Amino acid sequence: MQSTRRPKLAVWKFGSCDGCQLSLLNCEDELLTLAGAVEIAYFLEASTAVTEGPYDLSLVEGSVTTPHDAERIQEVRATSRHLVAIGACATAGGIQALRNLADVGEMTRTVYAHPDYISTLESSTPIAAHVPVDFELRGCPVSRHQLLEVVSAFLAGRKPLVPAYSVCQECKRRGNVCVTVAHGTPCLGPVTQAGCGAICPSFHRGCYGCFGPTETPNTAALSDVLRSCGMSGPELVRIFRTYNTGAPAFAAASAAAEKRGGPR
Amino acid sequence: MTHQTRDLSLEALSRVEGEGAMHVVIDGKTVTDLRLQIYEPPRFFEAFLRGRAYTEPPDITARICGICPVAYQMSACQAIESACGVVVDEPLRALRRLLYCGEWIESHVLHIYLLHAPDFLGAGSALELAREHRDVVERALRLKKVGNHIMDVVGGRSVHPVNVRVGGFYRVPTLSELRGLLDELRWARDAALETVRWVSTFTFPDLEVAHEMVALRHPSEYAVVDGRVASDRGLDIPVDAFLDHFEEEHVAHSTALHAHRKGGGRYLVGPLARYTVNHDRLPALAREAAADAGLGPECRNPFRSIVVRAVETLAACDDAIGLIEGYEEPERPAVPVEPRAGVGHGITEAPRGLLYHRYELDEDGAVLSAVIVPPTAQNQDAIESDLRRVVVENLGLRDSALQHLCEEAIRNYDPCISCSAHFLDVTVERR
Numbered sequence: 001m002q003s004t005r006r007p008k009l010a011v012w013k014f015g016s017c018d019g020c021q022l023s024l025l026n027c028e029d030e031l032l033t034l035a036g037a038v039e040i041a042y043f044l045e046a047s048t049a050v051t052e053g054p055y056d057l058s059l060v061e062g063s064v065t066t067p068h069d070a071e072r073i074q075e076v077r078a079t080s081r082h083l084v085a086i087g088a089c090a091t092a093g094g095i096q097a098l099r100n101l102a103d104v105g106e107m108t109r110t111v112y113a114h115p116d117y118i119s120t121l122e123s124s125t126p127i128a129a130h131v132p133v134d135f136e137l138r139g140c141p142v143s144r145h146q147l148l149e150v151v152s153a154f155l156a157g158r159k160p161l162v163p164a165y166s167v168c169q170e171c172k173r174r175g176n177v178c179v180t181v182a183h184g185t186p187c188l189g190p191v192t193q194a195g196c197g198a199i200c201p202s203f204h205r206g207c208y209g210c211f212g213p214t215e216t217p218n219t220a221a222l223s224d225v226l227r228s229c230g231m232s233g234p235e236l237v238r239i240f241r242t243y244n245t246g247a248p249a250f251a252a253a254s255a256a257a258e259k260r261g262g263p264r
Numbered sequence: 265m266t267h268q269t270r271d272l273s274l275e276a277l278s279r280v281e282g283e284g285a286m287h288v289v290i291d292g293k294t295v296t297d298l299r300l301q302i303y304e305p306p307r308f309f310e311a312f313l314r315g316r317a318y319t320e321p322p323d324i325t326a327r328i329c330g331i332c333p334v335a336y337q338m339s340a341c342q343a344i345e346s347a348c349g350v351v352v353d354e355p356l357r358a359l360r361r362l363l364y365c366g367e368w369i370e371s372h373v374l375h376i377y378l379l380h381a382p383d384f385l386g387a388g389s390a391l392e393l394a395r396e397h398r399d400v401v402e403r404a405l406r407l408k409k410v411g412n413h414i415m416d417v418v419g420g421r422s423v424h425p426v427n428v429r430v431g432g433f434y435r436v437p438t439l440s441e442l443r444g445l446l447d448e449l450r451w452a453r454d455a456a457l458e459t460v461r462w463v464s465t466f467t468f469p470d471l472e473v474a475h476e477m478v479a480l481r482h483p484s485e486y487a488v489v490d491g492r493v494a495s496d497r498g499l500d501i502p503v504d505a506f507l508d509h510f511e512e513e514h515v516a517h518s519t520a521l522h523a524h525r526k527g528g529g530r531y532l533v534g535p536l537a538r539y540t541v542n543h544d545r546l547p548a549l550a551r552e553a554a555a556d557a558g559l560g561p562e563c564r565n566p567f568r569s570i571v572v573r574a575v576e577t578l579a580a581c582d583d584a585i586g587l588i589e590g591y592e593e594p595e596r597p598a599v600p601v602e603p604r605a606g607v608g609h610g611i612t613e614a615p616r617g618l619l620y621h622r623y624e625l626d627e628d629g630a631v632l633s634a635v636i637v638p639p640t641a642q643n644q645d646a647i648e649s650d651l652r653r654v655v656v657e658n659l660g661l662r663d664s665a666l667q668h669l670c671e672e673a674i675r676n677y678d679p680c681i682s683c684s685a686h687f688l689d690v691t692v693e694r695r
Contacts, residue, residue, distance in 0.1 A: 015307060018680075019330020019423040025378065026412055026422060028405040032398070035391045046378060047389030065307070095327050098312040108306070120306055141330060141423040199420040203427045204597075205434040208323065210424070238316065243327065 007056035010042035014062025014069050019141040020087035021061050027144050053079035057154045063089040063124045077131035082154050085127040088140035093246035097124040140210040140243035143195050164215040167207050171198035186229045191217035212244035219253035233261045295655050300648050310634045318344050318603050318629035326424045334367040335614030337428040339621040344430050347608025347625050350601045355594035356432040361489050363418040365584040369411030371615035372573045375678045377404035380570050383672045384466040410452040432598030442588045449585050456578035463574050464557035468567040475530050475646045477537035486545040488613045504609040506620050523642040532646045533617025533639050535572040539563050550579040566676035603629025616680050640679045
């Protein structure tokens, strides 16, 4: 039936929770169409059938945390025409990048009875720290709509339409009352990249930054607002140290809060 | 009889969540070594939970698993509320159960149709299945979407919901938001019944396991969000006694810890265990469907777990409909929870089996220590035991067929290796 070759799509997993690749399977209305438009050539979670590379588009979930994975990502890059990092682990090192601030040996002893059985790196790093990446899609987890947009864009040979502005713009468009202005609820919306659909404020909750920093975020000004909402110094440190703790703007904001201190 | 040396290698076991490996050495007719290896890179959740506020574990531990985040959120909330001496209002508990129904439907349908059914139908994937049975795969995707939709409405999104907090929710859904789910849920209940019938027509290899079946048990419900820990051998303990009866061991070949019943017994959690312990608590509709599908009051064949998952999907759809029909907006979205020094335990039924959390808090609510026991770690020993039997009882099979059967035996447990582990590399060596 097909006279032209369908592009080959591969989905790879590194240190992660599987939630971003699950987002692809959660595109219930589009999955069969997608499977017609591309050849799903490597997607172990969904299929036993594996086609050899090279692949036209590789989606990479997860961060690099072991010596083995540091080698494997090189192989993935070598066999991929385009490589897109998906999710907070792949773009910022994920929550497991909290180890970068700690003593990994001590952490291993905390969790495992025989630390000598465990092979791990001192840090959890994003894919771009190891190989060139063609696009980074943010989110913990990624938005399935944005994921489809990225796949479609690469198939069509155009730039993905993924805005770099803040959650505030989505929140306004959704017609939400600002949780900070109206209720004094601490919210990272002003410094966090859009894409989720401003879900947290829609549920009367402040944004907790799972899409990572927006373009040119003013975290210093927001930190003052957060303190005036009643956030303590340690709380301010912690709110920037979650799923995107390794993103430079959030890492700097938490370090600044730590340096300034403040009441607990 | 020839004493042959055969080396079977399978690069990767697919259609499981996460990555691991299996190594089997067969010497003549004896399995001399068999290990399910779990390679998932360690992520150290229990270590970096220390020092976080008591309000944070539900969001943080959700990130252990993108397939069952609600389970992590619910076990964490229960443990922390218990440490703080709080019990949530009944309407909030009901709403938690509804959210959990969404996760059960989504996760079970994913496993039944996308991961497990291809084994019984000789297909490599559900997408391959769709070429001949498009209607079946369309039913699967629509049914899965209903589960995700419940999670979107109650939790804000299906992967890592944002609306769960210690004490309850940030905002409770309106009656009209929930009623908007009913039409699709009624369709889903019919589709789940069809699913039970469909999977019951598959051919199942013979395997009866003697493992102790361990699950939560509730006085009136098919236990999901709370209960006592019970087994088919008479175990009946409160949640906070879990670690007195079960222990974890760290073995060399795995980043997941192996759990055992203290005193050495092998046990099993998940659909087979829940069904066997709680058959009498299933809604009548699900119990009848199970009987029609050829299940008795207990199920000990792991290959039939696909039927049990379908029965549980039906029960979850039925339960969700009842919860929505009986819904009245709670007066408050959350019960206030003030921190205090203490220890709390929580157990809920993740789709793959019981999930235990324990937190120790200081007087300001900072986490001093955390212990998490995921279902796949508890089942690892049982999976290895089943594999051993499958290999021994099927030595006459050709290598490729035996490999395939081994993979299926692993998939029976829907192992969520992300909760504990990476890819499953199956190696069977014959000497």
